[in-house]
Amino acid sequence: MKKIINNPSDFVEESIAGLIKSHPDVYALAKDNNRVVTRSSKASNKVGIVTGGGSGHLPVFTGYIGKGFLDACAIGSVFASPSVDQMVSAIKNADNGNGVLCVIGNYGGDVMNFEMACEMVEADGVKTKKIIVADDIASASEEEKSKRRGIAGMIFIFKIAGAKAESGASLDEVFNTANEANENIRTLGVALSPCILPEAGKPTFEINDDEIEIGMGIHGEPGIKREKLKSANDLVDDLYERIIKDSKLKSGDNIAVMVNSLGATPLEELYIVSKKLNENLEKSNIKNNKTYVGRYATSMEMAGMSITTLKLNDNLKEMLLSDSHCPFWSN
Amino acid sequence: MKKIINNPSDFVEESIAGLIKSHPDVYALAKDNNRVVTRSSKASNKVGIVTGGGSGHLPVFTGYIGKGFLDACAIGSVFASPSVDQMVSAIKNADNGNGVLCVIGNYGGDVMNFEMACEMVEADGVKTKKIIVADDIASASEEEKSKRRGIAGMIFIFKIAGAKAESGASLDEVFNTANEANENIRTLGVALSPCILPEAGKPTFEINDDEIEIGMGIHGEPGIKREKLKSANDLVDDLYERIIKDSKLKSGDNIAVMVNSLGATPLEELYIVSKKLNENLEKSNIKNNKTYVGRYATSMEMAGMSITTLKLNDNLKEMLLSDSHCPFWSN
Numbered sequence: 001m002k003k004i005i006n007n008p009s010d011f012v013e014e015s016i017a018g019l020i021k022s023h024p025d026v027y028a029l030a031k032d033n034n035r036v037v038t039r040s041s042k043a044s045n046k047v048g049i050v051t052g053g054g055s056g057h058l059p060v061f062t063g064y065i066g067k068g069f070l071d072a073c074a075i076g077s078v079f080a081s082p083s084v085d086q087m088v089s090a091i092k093n094a095d096n097g098n099g100v101l102c103v104i105g106n107y108g109g110d111v112m113n114f115e116m117a118c119e120m121v122e123a124d125g126v127k128t129k130k131i132i133v134a135d136d137i138a139s140a141s142e143e144e145k146s147k148r149r150g151i152a153g154m155i156f157i158f159k160i161a162g163a164k165a166e167s168g169a170s171l172d173e174v175f176n177t178a179n180e181a182n183e184n185i186r187t188l189g190v191a192l193s194p195c196i197l198p199e200a201g202k203p204t205f206e207i208n209d210d211e212i213e214i215g216m217g218i219h220g221e222p223g224i225k226r227e228k229l230k231s232a233n234d235l236v237d238d239l240y241e242r243i244i245k246d247s248k249l250k251s252g253d254n255i256a257v258m259v260n261s262l263g264a265t266p267l268e269e270l271y272i273v274s275k276k277l278n279e280n281l282e283k284s285n286i287k288n289n290k291t292y293v294g295r296y297a298t299s300m301e302m303a304g305m306s307i308t309t310l311k312l313n314d315n316l317k318e319m320l321l322s323d324s325h326c327p328f329w330s331n
Numbered sequence: 332m333k334k335i336i337n338n339p340s341d342f343v344e345e346s347i348a349g350l351i352k353s354h355p356d357v358y359a360l361a362k363d364n365n366r367v368v369t370r371s372s373k374a375s376n377k378v379g380i381v382t383g384g385g386s387g388h389l390p391v392f393t394g395y396i397g398k399g400f401l402d403a404c405a406i407g408s409v410f411a412s413p414s415v416d417q418m419v420s421a422i423k424n425a426d427n428g429n430g431v432l433c434v435i436g437n438y439g440g441d442v443m444n445f446e447m448a449c450e451m452v453e454a455d456g457v458k459t460k461k462i463i464v465a466d467d468i469a470s471a472s473e474e475e476k477s478k479r480r481g482i483a484g485m486i487f488i489f490k491i492a493g494a495k496a497e498s499g500a501s502l503d504e505v506f507n508t509a510n511e512a513n514e515n516i517r518t519l520g521v522a523l524s525p526c527i528l529p530e531a532g533k534p535t536f537e538i539n540d541d542e543i544e545i546g547m548g549i550h551g552e553p554g555i556k557r558e559k560l561k562s563a564n565d566l567v568d569d570l571y572e573r574i575i576k577d578s579k580l581k582s583g584d585n586i587a588v589m590v591n592s593l594g595a596t597p598l599e600e601l602y603i604v605s606k607k608l609n610e611n612l613e614k615s616n617i618k619n620n621k622t623y624v625g626r627y628a629t630s631m632e633m634a635g636m637s638i639t640t641l642k643l644n645d646n647l648k649e650m651l652l653s654d655s656h657c658p659f660w661s662n
Contacts, residue, residue, distance in 0.1 A: 002523050004563045004600040018602030021609045022622035058598035192333045232335045264595040266631040267389035269335040271349030278352045291353035300597040330658045
């Protein structure tokens with residue numbers, strides 16, 4: 001295991017401390033919990049936006065705190081859910097009397113703990129609503145959409161919910177806009193190589209040198225199929241057809257897309273993917289309003305990438321493209 | 332070789348085409364050369380800023396085109412210098428009658444070809460000046476500074492020269508500011524694992540599973556020493572001492588720092604590095620004005636990182652922190 005770390009058991013705390021030390025104008029550690037990060041300056045008159053989840057996915061989740069994005073985040077150990085207490089702290093730190101929207105990736109522990117946390121803070125008078133992001137079309141059929149996992153599409157929800165909250169909208173309005181975005185997001189990815197968990201020192205899965213796995217989850221959850229490595233164009237065609245079929249995107253629709261690296265896959269490869277993806281969209285006469293290319297949701301040094309589409313209306317487009325301040329987002 | 336590519340010989344053209352297709356508001360292909368990228372809207376009344384170099388380092392070089400950054404870039408094959416013709420095209424595309432500053436990484440072919448290109452355009456009436464970036468303290472001693480290679484520190488020069496040009500300064504003024512920054516930059520890196528060249532299909536170098544190489548170049552050029560993997564804190568201390576000694580940074584100085592991943596090394600590890608780096612700076616009473624953490628200058632999927640320090644005065648600080656528009660830079 002070749003990692004630039006100290007004691008593996010300090011991996012999470014040290015990386016959070018480094019994030020805050022590096023960007024003190026954006027992030028701060030919560031006063032009441034060392035696994036909760038908040039904005040450095042608390043917003044005073046808006047709906048709070050909170051998330052939480054396991055470590056090992058930077059910039060997800062904590063990185064997306066900032067003006068026009070999240071207010072607070074509960075941080076679990078590597079690939080592990082945060083505790084209920086951490087989530088309660090994140091929600092209370094984000095609340096300023098206008099209620100809090102929790103944007104949650106659809107993983108068992110995250111959802112269950114956030115449900116308990118929301119009940120607990122409601123008893124203290126904090127109003128909450130929840131969005132469960134389930135954009136990964138590989139993880140369950142359309143009929144069982146509620147079982148789908150949340151992956152890179154989550155960042156579009158962070159951005160849109162964050163922008164809507166910043167505009168002064170009510171909790172119901174922020175929820176409705178985030179929910180509308182959530183209904184219109186689809187992601188499908190491919191894994192090329194595993195990452196190594198710092199404490200275990202072992203790869204998350206094994207895969208042959210000439211194999212890829214379509215739809216594998218960001219923690220190594222089984223995908224749709226394992227097959228021989230193919231060309232970038234054939235791979236994009238495969239993912240594209242599945243996404244279009246599932247999303248029912250059609251000629252004339254407006255969308256935004258994200259081409260996300262799981263970590264090791266370099267920008268050059270992402271842009272080769274983005275070229276073919278944009279060509280396919282042009283052929284389908286689907287109007288791409290904005291392409292995001294980069295490492296938005298990773299699994300440390302895992303190789304692979306995902307494609308996300310978000311169908312836009314005027315409201316979603318305005319929120320997505322609005323100004324924000326976060327080191328991991330370029331407007 | 333597990334890469335998401337098509338024909339390896341199309342790697343460069345396809346990744347450029349994807350970059351432009353993904354960000355058509357920022358980049359455009361030059362009309363006269365398919366290996367030259369320009370801004371999508373040519374600036375009309377400022378000094379042009381140009382660079383050029385081999386592919387395989389995104390966002391370096393092409394990615395740093397944008398308002399407040401570069402105007403045009405000549406793009407070589409993977410790890411290979413662009414041709415004189417490509418550089419001539421980049422310079423002419425960037426010129427609008429106010430002269431052009433060429434910011435060049437200190438590699439033999441790049442420097443030689445830019446010198447010839449500058450001579451050729453001067454014959455056509457285009458005034459040019461050159462900054463040779465040589466920030467890598469591992470690649471030659473202080474006495475032989477002019478032999479040092481240019482690595483991640485280059486991006487600080489792109490930003491500062493770009494901002495100065497945008498402010499309406501003359502070619503001499505832009506040169507002087509960029510030159511001042513160049514004198515005050517130091518970078519030192521460490522390599523953990525090689526990248527694989529798409530056409531060759533082979534790793535750029537071999538290194539044992541428990542070894543690192545301090546000061547190895549971004550193309551696998553030999554470094555200062557190869558040694559056993561050590562803790563992040565010990566590694567940062569080693570790099571820090573060498574950088575401070577070389578730069579002569581002292582108590583009370585103002586600086587900015589960059590912690591750059593060579594590609595595969597994830598953000599979590601960079602932030603562990605940044606934590607220790609910032610702690611060392613605090614102990615030395617050196618004032619860090621801004622920390623940049625991310626993949627700013629890569630070698631595809633190479634693992635490793637570098638630390639860059641830039642000593643600031645008021646002018647350099649203002650230029651570094653000024654507004655800009657580039658997908659790979661967050662102000």
